Amino acid sequence: MNVLELVVMALRTIMSKPMRTLLTMLGVIIGVGSVTTLVSIGQGTTAKIEAQYENLGTNLLIVNLLGNGRATQLDYDKLMKLEILPEIESIAPSVSKNGSNVKYDRTSETYNVIGTNDRYFSLMKIDVERGRALVPADNEFRSNVAVIGSEVAETLFGFADPVGQDINIDGIVFTVVGQLKSKGSNIGGTSPDSSVFVPLETARRAFRLGQIRTTYLEAPDADRLTEAQETITQYLTYQFKSSNGFRVSNQEELMNARKEAANSLMSQLISVALISLLVGGIGIMNIMLVTVSERTREIGIRKSIGAKRHHILTQFLMEAAVISGLGGLLGLMLGVAASLIWPLVNPNQPTQLSIEVGIYAFIFSVLVGIVFGLYPANKASRLKPIDALRFD
Amino acid sequence: MTVNIIELSGICKSYGRGAEEVQVLKNVSLSVASGDFVAIVGPSGSGKSTLMNTIGLLDTPTSGTYVLDGVATEKLSEGQLATLRNKKIGFIFQQFNLLPRLTALENVELPLIYAGVPKSERRERAKRMLESLGMGERIGHRPNQLSGGQQQRVAIARALAGSPSLLLADEPTGALDSKTGAEVLDLIIRLNEQGNTIVLITHDLQIAGHAKRVVSIRDGEIVDDRRNAALPEQAVTV
Numbered sequence: 001m002n003v004l005e006l007v008v009m010a011l012r013t014i015m016s017k018p019m020r021t022l023l024t025m026l027g028v029i030i031g032v033g034s035v036t037t038l039v040s041i042g043q044g045t046t047a048k049i050e051a052q053y054e055n056l057g058t059n060l061l062i063v064n065l066l067g068n069g070r071a072t073q074l075d076y077d078k079l080m081k082l083e084i085l086p087e088i089e090s091i092a093p094s095v096s097k098n099g100s101n102v103k104y105d106r107t108s109e110t111y112n113v114i115g116t117n118d119r120y121f122s123l124m125k126i127d128v129e130r131g132r133a134l135v136p137a138d139n140e141f142r143s144n145v146a147v148i149g150s151e152v153a154e155t156l157f158g159f160a161d162p163v164g165q166d167i168n169i170d171g172i173v174f175t176v177v178g179q180l181k182s183k184g185s186n187i188g189g190t191s192p193d194s195s196v197f198v199p200l201e202t203a204r205r206a207f208r209l210g211q212i213r214t215t216y217l218e219a220p221d222a223d224r225l226t227e228a229q230e231t232i233t234q235y236l237t238y239q240f241k242s243s244n245g246f247r248v249s250n251q252e253e254l255m256n257a258r259k260e261a262a263n264s265l266m267s268q269l270i271s272v273a274l275i276s277l278l279v280g281g282i283g284i285m286n287i288m289l290v291t292v293s294e295r296t297r298e299i300g301i302r303k304s305i306g307a308k309r310h311h312i313l314t315q316f317l318m319e320a321a322v323i324s325g326l327g328g329l330l331g332l333m334l335g336v337a338a339s340l341i342w343p344l345v346n347p348n349q350p351t352q353l354s355i356e357v358g359i360y361a362f363i364f365s366v367l368v369g370i371v372f373g374l375y376p377a378n379k380a381s382r383l384k385p386i387d388a389l390r391f392d
Numbered sequence: 393m394t395v396n397i398i399e400l401s402g403i404c405k406s407y408g409r410g411a412e413e414v415q416v417l418k419n420v421s422l423s424v425a426s427g428d429f430v431a432i433v434g435p436s437g438s439g440k441s442t443l444m445n446t447i448g449l450l451d452t453p454t455s456g457t458y459v460l461d462g463v464a465t466e467k468l469s470e471g472q473l474a475t476l477r478n479k480k481i482g483f484i485f486q487q488f489n490l491l492p493r494l495t496a497l498e499n500v501e502l503p504l505i506y507a508g509v510p511k512s513e514r515r516e517r518a519k520r521m522l523e524s525l526g527m528g529e530r531i532g533h534r535p536n537q538l539s540g541g542q543q544q545r546v547a548i549a550r551a552l553a554g555s556p557s558l559l560l561a562d563e564p565t566g567a568l569d570s571k572t573g574a575e576v577l578d579l580i581i582r583l584n585e586q587g588n589t590i591v592l593i594t595h596d597l598q599i600a601g602h603a604k605r606v607v608s609i610r611d612g613e614i615v616d617d618r619r620n621a622a623l624p625e626q627a628v629t630v
C-alpha cells in the first residue's frame with residue numbers, strides 16, 4: 001500500500017468514531033491554534049516596532065543624562081556648537097513634563113509638554129499641518145508659543161483652526177503657532193500626537209524643569225552614525241570627566257532592546273502553548289492504547305493472513321499521525337482566524353501571519369502523533385497472532 | 393507421485409512448567425498429501441485447536457518438526473512465518489473473521505495487500521474470486537450487510553485470493569444454520585475437487601464424513617486415521 005492509501009485507510013478508521021476522534025484531537029487543536037496565534041502576535045509586534053523606528057530614520061542618536069548635579073550639566077549653547085562637525089547634522093536637546101494640564105476655553109486635558117528647539121521636528125520627521133513649527137527665534141526670545149500635536153488639536157479645537165488661539169498650560173498662557181500632522185507611531189510610550197511643543201528655554205523657566213535630560217542628534221547618513229556616536233561620547237566624557245552619568249544609544253540598539261523584550265515574553269507564552277501540544281500528544285497515546293486493545297482481534301486476523309510487524313506498526317502509526325495532523329490543520333485554521341480577529345478587538349496589537357509558521361506547526365503536530373503513537377503501535381505490532389485471535 | 397503439503401513429525405506442545413505442565417499435543421506425526429481433504433475430529437479439549445494453530449503457523453510447537461509445502465518451519469522468524477502464512481495458507485474461521493469496516497472486496501484484497509500485489513491487479517483478482525463464489529453482486533457490502541452464509545463465502549474468497557497450497561478450515565459451518573452450513577460444505581467439497589488441499593477441523597463426525605480422510609484426535613494423540621471408502625454422490629445433508 002502506498003502512503004496515500006494508508007492515509008485514506010487511516011481516515012476511514014478514525015472517522016468511524018467521529019466524536020472520539022474530535023475529542024482526541026482537541027489538545028492538538030488548542031495547542032497548534034494558540035501557538036499560531038501567539039507567533040503571529042509576536043511577529044506583528046516585531047514588525048510594528050521596526051516600522052516605528054523606520055519612521056524615525058536610522059541616523060538618530062539619543063543621549064540620556066542619568067546623573068544629577070553640576071558635574072553632569074549640559075550647556076545648551078556649547079552643545080549646539082557641535083553642529084559644525086561634519087558627522088553631526090543637527091542637535092535637538094529637550095526637556096519634558098509629563099501630565100501637564102492643557103486648557104482651552106472650557107476643555108482641559110492632560111498631555112506631555114516637551115521643551116525643545118526648531119531641529120526637533122525635522123529630526124523626528126514630523127511635518128506641520130497648519131501654521132509653523134518652532135523657529136530659532138522662539139528660543140532666543142523665550143516666547144510663550146506652542147506647537148500642538150494632532151490629537152491635542154482635535155480634542156481642544158475640534159476641526160477649528162488652533163493657530164493664533166491662546167491655550168493655558170499649567171497656569172501659563174501660550175499662543176498656538178502651529179499644528180502637527182499625525183505621526184501615529186508611539187515611541188517609548190509618548191506619541192508626538194498627544195504632545196505640546198514649546199521653546200526649550202521657555203519650558204525650563206516656566207515649568208522649572210532644570211537641566212537638559214535628553215538630547216537627540218542626527219548624523220548626515222547612516223554610514224556616519226558610528227562616527228557621530230564616538231564623537232558625542234568623547235565630548236561628554238571630556239565635559240563630565242567621566243564616562244558614567246550619560247548614555248548614548250542609537251536607534252538600532254533601542255529597537256533591538258525592545259524587540260528582545262517583546263520576544264522573550266512571546267517565547268515564554270509559546271512554551272506554555274507547546275505544553276498543551278504535549279498534553280494533546282499524551283491524549284493521543286491514551287486513545288491509541290484503547291484502540292489497540294479494542295482491535296486486538298483485528299490485529300490477529302491481519303497477522304493470520306500475512307501481515308508482518310511493520311504492516312501493523314505502520315497502520316497504527318498512520319492513524320495516530322492522521323489524528324494529530326488533522327488536529328494540527330484544524331488548529332491552524334483556528335489560529336489563523338484568531339490572528340485575523342485579534343487586531344479588530346485590540347487595534348494596538350497588530351498580527352502577522354506567515355506560511356512558514358503554518359508549515360512548521362503542521363509538521364510538528366504530525367510529529368507529535370508519530371512520537372506518541374509509537375508506543376501503542378509497537379504494542380499492537382508485537383501481539384502474537386494466536387493470542388490476538390483468541391481475544392473477543 | 394504425490395507431494396506432501398503437510399509433514400508433521402513428533403510434534404509436542406505443552407503449556408506451563410514443572411508440576412503444572414500440561415501436554416496438549418503428544419508426539420503427533422501427520423502427513424497430508426497435495427489434493428487431499430482431511431478432517432481432523434475430536435471432542436473439545438482434545439488438542440485439535442492447538443494442532444490446527446500449529447498447522448496454520450499461528451503457534452509454534454514445543455518440539456518436533458513441521459515441513460509445510462517443502463519449507464522447514466521450525467527455525468523461521470516471526471516475519472518469515474507471516475510471509476509463509478500469506479503465501480501458503482488460506483484460513484477459514486468459524487466466526488468468519490472479516491474486518492467489519494472493510495467492504496467484501498477490500499476484505500478479499502487484504503492478503504494480496506500484504507503480498508505486495510499492485511492495487512489494480514489485486515482489485516481485479518479479488519473481484520474475480522468473489523464472482524466465482526457467487527458474491528459478484530455484493531462486493532461493495534460490508535460484513536454486517538451480509539448474511540452468515542454470504543460472510544463465510546467472502547471469507548472463503550479471502551482464503552483463496554492468494555492461491556494458497558492449503559485451505560485450513562476451523563469449524564467453517566459452526567456459526568451457520570444447517571441449510572447454509574450445507575451450502576458452505578458443498579462449496580468446500582467443490583474446491584477440493586478443483587484441486588485444493590483442505591484440512592478441516594470439526595467436532596462433528598457427520599461433517600467429517602464428507603472428507604476423504606478422517607483423523608481422530610483425543611487427549612493430544614492421534615487415535616484413528618482412516619480413509620472414507622466412498623463419498624456420497626448426492627447433495628450433502630448436515
